[in-house]
Amino acid sequence: xxxxxxxxxxxxxxxxxxxxxxxxxxxxxxxxxxxxxxxxxxxxxxxxxxxxxxxxxxxxxxxxxxxxxxxxxxxxxxxxxxxxxxxxxxxxxxxxxxxxxxxxxxxxxxxxxxxxxxxxxxxxxxxxxxxxxxxxxxxxxxxxxxxxxxxxxxxxxxxxxxxxxxxxxxxxxxxxxxxxxxxxxxxxxxxxxxxxxxxxxxxxxxxxxxxxxxxxxxxxxxxxxxxxxxxxxxxxxxxxxxxxxxxxxxxxxxxxxxxxxxxxxxxxxxxxxxxxxxxxxxxxxxxxxxxxxxxxxxxxxxxxxxxxxxxxxxxxxxxxxxxxxxxxxxxxxxxxxxxxxxxxxxxxxxxxxxxxxxxxxxxxxxxxxxxxxxxxxxxxxxxxxxxxxxxxxxxxxxxxxxxxxxxxxxxxxxxxx
Ligand code: UD1
Numbered sequence: 001x002x003x004x005x006x007x008x009x010x011x012x013x014x015x016x017x018x019x020x021x022x023x024x025x026x027x028x029x030x031x032x033x034x035x036x037x038x039x040x041x042x043x044x045x046x047x048x049x050x051x052x053x054x055x056x057x058x059x060x061x062x063x064x065x066x067x068x069x070x071x072x073x074x075x076x077x078x079x080x081x082x083x084x085x086x087x088x089x090x091x092x093x094x095x096x097x098x099x100x101x102x103x104x105x106x107x108x109x110x111x112x113x114x115x116x117x118x119x120x121x122x123x124x125x126x127x128x129x130x131x132x133x134x135x136x137x138x139x140x141x142x143x144x145x146x147x148x149x150x151x152x153x154x155x156x157x158x159x160x161x162x163x164x165x166x167x168x169x170x171x172x173x174x175x176x177x178x179x180x181x182x183x184x185x186x187x188x189x190x191x192x193x194x195x196x197x198x199x200x201x202x203x204x205x206x207x208x209x210x211x212x213x214x215x216x217x218x219x220x221x222x223x224x225x226x227x228x229x230x231x232x233x234x235x236x237x238x239x240x241x242x243x244x245x246x247x248x249x250x251x252x253x254x255x256x257x258x259x260x261x262x263x264x265x266x267x268x269x270x271x272x273x274x275x276x277x278x279x280x281x282x283x284x285x286x287x288x289x290x291x292x293x294x295x296x297x298x299x300x301x302x303x304x305x306x307x308x309x310x311x312x313x314x315x316x317x318x319x320x321x322x323x324x325x326x327x328x329x330x331x332x333x334x335x336x337x338x339x340x341x342x343x344x345x346x347x348x349x350x351x352x353x354x355x356x357x358x359x360x361x362x363x364x365x366x367x368x369x370x371x372x373x374x375x376x377x378x379x380x381x382x383x384x385x386x387x388x389x390x391x392x393x394x395x396x397x398x399x400x401x402x403x404x405x406x407x408x409x410x411x412x413x414x415x416x417x
Contacts, residue, residue, distance in 0.1 A: 004388040004402075006379035007411035008361055012242055014408040015250040018235045019045040019399040020069070020228030024193040026093035027167045028228065029053040031194060032073040033062070033100040034174060035201050037223030042070045044228055045399035048392065052090040056083060056097060082109040085142065089114035091396065095123055095164060098146060099171030102130060107147045116368035116393070119327035125158055125165035132156045133169075133176055153178030153217055161186040161211065161297045167194050174203040176217040185213045188298040189258050193229045200224035232258040234398060235280075236305040237373045239263075240312050241405075242282035243271040244381045249408060252279045261301040262309070265291055269316065290316035290355070294323040307333050307374035311381075313353040314342040322351045333371035336364035340378055340386070361386040366393045373398065380410055 020043035030053060032039040044050055046066075054064045054071065060081065063074040080101055088094040092115025101108035115121065127137045127146070132155075135148035153176050158165055166186040173180035185191070187209055195208030201224045204216035235254045242249035243266055256263070256275050263273055263280070268291050272283040290313065295303040303326040313320035314337065324330050331351055334344050340359040345352045361384030366372030372394035379386035388394070391414070394401065405412050 001389070001417055002391055003415050003417055004376065004391050004394070005413055005415050006361070006376065006386045006388070008379055008382035008384060008386065010245070010380070010409050010411055011247045012245045012249045012380070012405075012408045012410060013247045015252050016238045016404050016408055018230045018238070018251060018253045019043070021190055021193070021231040022047055022049055022397045023163070023233070024190040024228045025050050026053055026091070027096050027190065027194045028197050028226065029057065029071065029073070030093070030096035030100045031171055031197060032057070033075050033078060033097075034104050034171065034198070034221045035075055035223045036220060037076070039073045039075070039201070039223050040070055040225045041073070042225070042227045044069060044071045045231065047395065047397055047399050049091045049093065049396045052087070053093065056087050056094060059083070059087060080105040080107060083111065085111040088112070091115055092121070092164075095126060096168060096171060098126065098130070098144065099168035102135060102146050102148065103151070103172045103175050106149070106151060109143065109145050112142045112144065118330045118332075118368055123164070125160065125162050126168045129156050129158075129165055129169035130172055133172055133180065135172070151176035153180040153215070155181045156183065158182065158184045163188050163191065166191055166213070170195060170198065170205065170213065170215060173215045173217065174198050174205070174221065175219065178217055180215040180217070182213040182215075183211065185211050186297060187211060189229055189232065189255070197224070197226045200226055230254050233302065233304045235259060236262050236302070237308045237377070237398070238404075239266070239280060239282055240305070240308045241377045241380055242284070243312055244284055244315065244377065246282045246284050248281055248283055250279055250281050254278060254280060256280060261299060262305055265293060265301065265309075269312070288312065288316040288356070290318035290320040292321045292323075295326050297326070303327060303330065304370050306330060307370040308377050310334075310344070310351060310353060311337065311374050311377045314344070314355050314357050314359065316353070316355045318355065320353045320355070322353065324349050332367040333374045336375055337378055339364060340382055358383065360384055363387045363389070366390045369393045369397045376401070376412075380405070
């Protein structure tokens with residue numbers, strides 16, 4: 001079994017370069033199926049989630065070549081067959097094969113996706129979208145068969161601005177006959193990145209990044225070259241680490257506009273930030289002001305940074321309240337932070353944090369990806385040594401986390417026990 005061993009209390013100084021966005025890459029890799037020729041995607045992080053998707057592509061018969069940060073996908077040899085449960089359950093984003101296989105072949109058979117256990121995470125909005133485009137959906141136990149004689153453009157209103165449903169409907173609609181309009185679409189930067197990719201392939205998508213996306217169906221999509229945007233959640237995680245332990249820690253290769261919900265909260269807490277065009281320098285202050293946050297869809301405070309951010313609030317002088325509005329079960333890191341010495345009480349979908357408290361190293365468990373990230377941050381500032389179990393969750397989403405942190409002064413290593 002692999003664990004992370006972290007010796008806390010070391011200042012973070014130097015530069016961390018941010019990788020390509022996991023949540024973009026995991027949509028772009030399945031989307032490559034829609035092209036008729038080779039697709040090159042640059043800046044794809046080497047994390048286990050992107051590996052798992054390449055594995056599904058290869059299972060379907062595609063040729064996938066990795067050359068450092070790029071992936072070249074040849075979708076021509078693909079055979080549209082059932083994606084077995086052991087592959088689809090490796091991660092949440094396997095659901096993007098639904099939209100892309102349906103869009104290309106009008107038929108898909110696969111099992112319910114896996115991913116972090118942070119709530120019930122249904123995919124009803126994805127399926128309603130496919131049905132609106134003319135598909136039928138059959139569900140038997142955990143298996144989904146989605147099929148259509150013809151996909152026809154439609155007006156689709158999403159009851160919730162779901163990231164996954166917005167992207168999946170785009171993937172299914174790019175080659176439909178006629179015009180599709182998605183209203184109350186999600187506005188996350190990853191959606192814009194996927195729409196740009198599809199447009200590079202010859203799709204006609206406008207409005208991505210707003211709540212109304214219009215897709216004019218085309219008959220053919222060609223190969224293309226595309227670059228993944230920087231990972232705003234990875235960046236946010238290291239910025240929070242820098243707010244706690246940073247001595248002029250530079251976070252490089254970011255798009256600052258994607259991080260405004262976080263950086264404005266940090267300024268409110270009196271964390272010193274210098275924000276450049278594509279970088280940010282963060283310094284830890286002597287004292288932190290308590291703040292309240294509520295997770296929201298973009299451009300609101302991202303739920304994916306809620307858990308890492310909570311560690312920071314343990315240092316605030318007074319009471320902070322964090323409200324999670326996107327997922328029902330995203331406080332699984334709290335018992336571990338309390339075990340380390342935090343004072344956090346959960347009341348419904350709110351966590352009430354009283355600080356400042358001193359954290360101490362101990363044995364903790366990463367229950368999901370961002371819970372794991374929060375424990376890494378807690379361990380970096382705790383006194384003594386922390387051992388984190390279940391680190392496979394962390395490795396799903398953070399490229400070279402050990403190297404990146406050690407390079408700026410942390411003492412962290414993966415150990416086999
Ligand atoms: C994506 C991200 C995830 C992030 C989340 C919200 C990927 C691979 N994952 O997840 O990191 O936390 O956006 O920013 O990009 N919902 C339904 N029915 C549906 C779809 C969603 O009820 O059909 C609910 C979910 O249960 C959840 C909320 O809507 O409570 C948000 O889900 P969604 O935006 O779809 O998130 P994901 O695409 O799963």
